[in-house]
Amino acid sequence: MIEALRLTVNGDTQEIGVPSHYTLLEALRYVLGYTGSKQGCDKGDCGACTVLLDGQPALSCILPVQEAIDREVTTVEGLAGPDGPHPLQDAFDLTGAAQCGFCTPGILMSAASLLQRNQSPSNHEIREALSGNLCRCTGYTKIFDAVEIAARALRENRPAAEVVRA
Amino acid sequence: MLRLHPYRYHRPKELGEALELLREHRGDSMPIAGGTDLMPNMKHGLYTPSHLVALKGVEELHVIEERDGELVIGAAETLTRVASDPLIKRRLPGLARAAEGIAHPMIRNIGTIGGNVCLDTRCTYYNQTYFWREALGFCLKKDGDVCYVVKGGSRCVAAHSADTPPMLMTLGATVDLATADGARSVPLTKFFTADGIWNTVREPDELVIRVRVPIPSPRLRTSYQKVRERKSVDFPLLGIALAVEIDDSHLIESISLVVAGLGAKPRVVGGLDKIAGGQRLTPDIIEEVARRAHRQCNPLDNLIVDTDWRHAMVAVYVRRAFEEVLGQPLAAA
Ligand SMILES: Cc1cc2nc3c(=O)[nH]c(=O)nc-3n(C[C@H](O)[C@H](O)[C@H](O)COP(=O)(O)OP(=O)(O)OC[C@H]3O[C@@H](n4cnc5c(N)ncnc54)[C@H](O)[C@@H]3O)c2cc1C
Ligand code: FES
Numbered sequence: 001m002i003e004a005l006r007l008t009v010n011g012d013t014q015e016i017g018v019p020s021h022y023t024l025l026e027a028l029r030y031v032l033g034y035t036g037s038k039q040g041c042d043k044g045d046c047g048a049c050t051v052l053l054d055g056q057p058a059l060s061c062i063l064p065v066q067e068a069i070d071r072e073v074t075t076v077e078g079l080a081g082p083d084g085p086h087p088l089q090d091a092f093d094l095t096g097a098a099q100c101g102f103c104t105p106g107i108l109m110s111a112a113s114l115l116q117r118n119q120s121p122s123n124h125e126i127r128e129a130l131s132g133n134l135c136r137c138t139g140y141t142k143i144f145d146a147v148e149i150a151a152r153a154l155r156e157n158r159p160a161a162e163v164v165r166a
Numbered sequence: 167m168l169r170l171h172p173y174r175y176h177r178p179k180e181l182g183e184a185l186e187l188l189r190e191h192r193g194d195s196m197p198i199a200g201g202t203d204l205m206p207n208m209k210h211g212l213y214t215p216s217h218l219v220a221l222k223g224v225e226e227l228h229v230i231e232e233r234d235g236e237l238v239i240g241a242a243e244t245l246t247r248v249a250s251d252p253l254i255k256r257r258l259p260g261l262a263r264a265a266e267g268i269a270h271p272m273i274r275n276i277g278t279i280g281g282n283v284c285l286d287t288r289c290t291y292y293n294q295t296y297f298w299r300e301a302l303g304f305c306l307k308k309d310g311d312v313c314y315v316v317k318g319g320s321r322c323v324a325a326h327s328a329d330t331p332p333m334l335m336t337l338g339a340t341v342d343l344a345t346a347d348g349a350r351s352v353p354l355t356k357f358f359t360a361d362g363i364w365n366t367v368r369e370p371d372e373l374v375i376r377v378r379v380p381i382p383s384p385r386l387r388t389s390y391q392k393v394r395e396r397k398s399v400d401f402p403l404l405g406i407a408l409a410v411e412i413d414d415s416h417l418i419e420s421i422s423l424v425v426a427g428l429g430a431k432p433r434v435v436g437g438l439d440k441i442a443g444g445q446r447l448t449p450d451i452i453e454e455v456a457r458r459a460h461r462q463c464n465p466l467d468n469l470i471v472d473t474d475w476r477h478a479m480v481a482v483y484v485r486r487a488f489e490e491v492l493g494q495p496l497a498a499a
């Protein structure tokens with residue numbers, strides 16, 4: 001059964017037709033064409049599909065698409081602002097926090113939500129916030145470094161590149 | 167990619183409407199709250215209802231308040247909320263901590279306490295894709311008639327794997343249930359059964375509306391100990407909830423201990439009042455309680471972890487629970 005519903009993704013509201021048994025991730029990737037959110041385990045174990053729902057990180061692979069109605073969905077495509085990449089994106093780039101990159105969109109969303117709530121997170125708070133996002137490549141150290149750099153960049157209101165050089 | 171079967175997704179706004187939908191489609195419908203248990207299970211072909219009745223939009227299921235000496239928690243409140251709500255943290259810190267240890271932040275943001283209380287049991291031979299289960303041959307719990315855990319067994323022994331119920335049981339919680347035909351209340355200690363296929367007394371078209379927890383005395387100290395492979399994401403391999411009321415001189419006024427994660431039903435460790443009631447909480451008493459818990463538990467090979475090790479951990483984590491309530495290592499107690 002195809003269901004007509006209205007989704008707001010990255011600030012853009014669209015009326016779409018989706019099979020009623022689709023997850024939010026399937027609607028994003030296969031109906032709307034937002035392929036940034038990754039389909040990893042597809043059952044809640046890995047965090048690659050993490051998006052923000054009204055600013056809170058959620059797993060889109062196990063979320064019925066209807067649960068996104070009347071909520072703001074933010075995917076990695078919506079992270080950068082008009083002036084360029086989000087400081088997290090710059091920090092990931094500068095520190096080498098992404099290797100194969102498959103986990104990166106999900107991790108960026110979890111980290112973005114953390115920095116929205118808390119611009120001076122401790123290392124423990126960063127680990128906790130990212131504890132549902134698995135990475136098979138990096139060993140996490142560079143990722144935690146990147147989040148700390150992005151937090152400083154946001155706090156001090158200067159580019160991540162300057163924070164890295166400092 | 168794990169595809170779901172086709173279904174209709176109903177989004178009632180009122181409780182009556184939700185209950186009516188469940189009655190109308192009885193046998194071919196299921197309630198869904200956060201879906202963090204049901205969605206993966208449906209992706210594995212373990213449930214294929216044609217109708218899902220979504221609970222998140224039902225106003226009556228959202229509440230956290232103190233009422234008549236009890237803390238009332240609506241079934242659709244998220245685990246993140248239960249873990250962080252100031253009232254729960256103040257009155258029931260053990261429950262907040264048990265909720266905080268569930269899965270990981272994204273799941274706690276969506277998963278609910280009602281869904282946690284109604285969590286399906288888990289087993290190595292059950293929580294697998296249809297392809298996996300078909301390749302081995304289906305098991306007792308779903309689509310088959312053999313048990314791979316207990317050879318020749320005819321009763322499913324899948325493990326109760328939820329983290330809040332053991333703590334709620336030690337706190338004397340009650341669940342309020344309703345169908346389209348009426349309501350009832352069941353103490354949580356009577357809610358679970360030893361049948362791994364369906365391990366609660368809840369009818370398929372019955373909803374958990376709220377959990378009610380008596381406000382404990384300020385002397386009650388609680389601990390929830392969870393054994394798992396990683397500090398995040400994983401379900402409990404063993405869950406131990408302890409609630410003990412002690413006065414300033416460490417005299418035990420009441421004690422309750424629940425061990426979960428082994429069989430289909432969380433086990434209330436029996437006979438503790440006899441050995442510990444009215445006694446001072448000494449290392450000897452703790453050792454005796456740990457021995458009893460160990461003796462009364464009998465883990466099976468239903469999860470991927472060594473059974474003898476899991477059995478040995480019962481006593482170890484009972485001791486750690488006491489260490490937590492005493493706020494100090496046992497040697498110094
Ligand atoms: C990777 C991963 C890790 C996890 N780790 C843990 C863990 O460590 N500890 C743990 O306890 N759980 C864990 N879970 C399971 C699950 O996320 C939680 O138990 C959660 O609380 C379930 O709530 P829900 O609202 O998402 O339930 P749902 O999936 O919506 O529902 C679960 C079951 O309960 C029924 N149900 C839901 N609400 C009601 C109601 N109000 N009345 C009647 N029936 C209802 C549904 O029909 C379904 O059968 C994990 C899940 C995943 C995917
Ligand atoms: S793809 Fe959603 S958690 Fe792995």
Ligand code: FES
Pocket residue numbers: 097098099100101102103104134135136137138
């Ligand atoms: S960079 Fe490859 S999984 Fe994280």
